[in-house]
Structures are given as C-alpha cells and as structure tokens.
Amino acid sequence: MATNPDHIDHQLAELLQQALTASEEELFQTVLHSDLRIVSAALKNRSCHEDHLLALLKRRDLNEQICDRIYKRHKKSLSHRLLLALVKCNACSDITFRTLLPYLRLFELVDFCFLPGASIDRKVAAERNILQRLPTTPLGNKMTLARRASAPIVAELLKEANPSLTEACLGSPRVKEAAIFQLLNSSRATADIISMIARHSRWKNRPNLQLAILKNSRTPAVWFTLWLPKLSLPVLKQLAAGQRLNPQQKQLVKKELKKRGGH
Secondary structure, eight states: OOOOHHHHHHHHHHHHHHHHHOOHHHHHHHTTOSOHHHHHHHTTOTTOOHHHHHHHTTOSSOOHHHHHHHHHHHGGGOOHHHHHHHHHOTTSOHHHHHHHGGGSOHHHHHHHHTOTTOOHHHHHHHHHHHHHHGGGSOHHHHHHHHHHSOHHHHHHHHTTOOHHHHHHHHTOTTOOHHHHHHHHTSTTOOHHHHHHHHTOTTTTTOHHHHHHHHTOTTSOHHHHHHHGGGSOHHHHHHHHHOSSOOHHHHHHHHHHHHHTTOO
16 A cells, blocks of 8 residues: 555654754753654754753764754853763764864863773874864873773873873873884983882883883992893893993993803
C-alpha cells in the first residue's frame, strides 16, 4: 500500500507545531526526537532553556546547523556550561569551536585533550591554547599540568628547568624520553637537574639518557664514578674523544680506560 505524501506532510506539520508550543517538561523529549527538523523547531520554543540545550548537545547525531544555531542565538548571554557543551560537541563547526576554545578554563582544556571522540586536530588546538597560556600560568598550576597534561605540554614544561617542576614532569605518565634527552642536551640542564634525572627510578637505567648525562660538562663527578665501570670499552673511548667534558670528567674517563687496558 502506497504512503500518502499529504498524510506525511500533515503529520510533520503537527509535530513541528507541537515542538513550537510544547511545555517546558515536554521539550526534554522533543529535543531527543529522531527527526532533527523537529529538534530545530524546538529551539524556537519560548520555553526552551539551557537545560534543554545541554541535553540536546549530548546527542551524537546532531548536525552543524543546529549547533551553530544554538551558539548564534545565545552567544551574547552564553553561560560557561553551555559554552563547554558546545566545544565538546563534535557537530560544532570548526569556526565556532575556534571562537569558543580560548574561553575554556585551563584544566578544561586539559580534559578536552583526552576527550573520547574529539578529533586530533581539535585536541592539538587545545594543546596549542594551553601552550600559549604557560608564560602567565602560576607555578602551582604548572605542577598540576606536569602530572595531568599531554606529552607536548609536559615537554614544554621540562624546558623551564625549574627543579620542582622538573621533578613533577619526570613522574608524569606521559612524558617522553626524547623530551628528557632534549633537556639534558640543552644549556638549561644544571647539575641539580642532571642529578635529578640520573637518580630517578624510571629514567636512571635508560642507556641513551645515561650517555647524554655523561656527555654533559655540568654532570657531577659522582655519576662518572658510578656509571663508567658499567660502560663498554667502545663507549668509554667515545666519551674520551668527546670535546664537551670538563678536565675532571676527562680524567675520570681516562682513569677507567687505563683500568681496562685502553689508551
């Protein structure tokens, strides 16, 4: 039996009218309707308020038009809850997302970086926003960032070479060995920072980091005393041929070579 188009149109018209006139309580069901045309009509309902919009923005099947309509209609009086919901909604357009992202609080940005379903590009944008704020971020917040933030943020924090901040970064579950290696090879690596890395339970046995430590002229002699006996002869010779060691360090390397019968 063929479906009557006039009947469908009439039914749709009734549903649209109901969406426009539904009570506050009825709107909670209306914004969950499977037909997004009905949902769009509900946005024009005078009883539609923030709680309805928050429920709506949790849907995974929204389109960009509905999200942008919400933003444009409420942007002059946008609450922080609604702003956050719009940013987290995958249907939010890139333009609206980029407009709203700077208004998120620091740790909301951190949470967004780990939000399931968010695109890589948007997570990178959130990380970039965090990086832009670091120069004016208090040390206490940086310490929290070191423990909670993503790898690029922790790597940037490591560059500050602040002892207490470095300690927090070294304990981060997301910090990469490459970031620590980069710090060890920079002018910011002080003797205290180097020793902090050298005695850290997670990093002290990494061969690449040990070698970077032994090649740094600011490395305290104690680490040469502890580690040189464990190095292979070719590595010892490589250290001896290096130009970065200070006189005391060179002497320790030569002494170990002499013990091994090296030259």
